[in-house]
Amino acid sequence: MGTSVLRNLLVALATILDLVLNIYMWLIIARAILSWVNPDPYNPIVRFLYNVTEPVLSYLRRRVPMVFGGLDLTPLIVIAVIMFLRIFLVQTLRDWALMIG
Numbered sequence: 001m002g003t004s005v006l007r008n009l010l011v012a013l014a015t016i017l018d019l020v021l022n023i024y025m026w027l028i029i030a031r032a033i034l035s036w037v038n039p040d041p042y043n044p045i046v047r048f049l050y051n052v053t054e055p056v057l058s059y060l061r062r063r064v065p066m067v068f069g070g071l072d073l074t075p076l077i078v079i080a081v082i083m084f085l086r087i088f089l090v091q092t093l094r095d096w097a098l099m100i101g
Contacts, residue, residue, distance in 0.1 A: 028075050
C-alpha cells in the first residue's frame with residue numbers, strides 16, 4: 001500500500017512539473033514573438049506575459065548578457081533549460097516511480 005502511494009505521488013509530481021514547464025516554455029515563446037511586433041504595452045495579455053516571464057529573463061540577462069547584434073538570446077537559454085528539466089528531471093521522477101512499483 002505504501003509503495004503504491006509513493007509511486008502515484010512521484011507520477012503526479014512528474015506530470016504536474018512537466019505541464020508547468022511546458023506552459024512556461026510556450027509563454028516564453030509567445031513573449032519572444034511579441035517582442036518582434038512591438039505590441040501595445042497596456043494590453044492585458046502583453047502585460048501578463050511580461051509579468052510572468054520578465055523575472056526569469058531579467059535574472060538571466062544580469063548574469064549572462066546574451067545579445068548578438070541587438071538580438072536577445074536569453075529566451076533561447078530559458079527554453080533550453082526547460083527542455084533539459086523536462087527530459088532529465090521529469091523523466092527521472094517517472095523512472096523512480098516505475099522502480100518503486
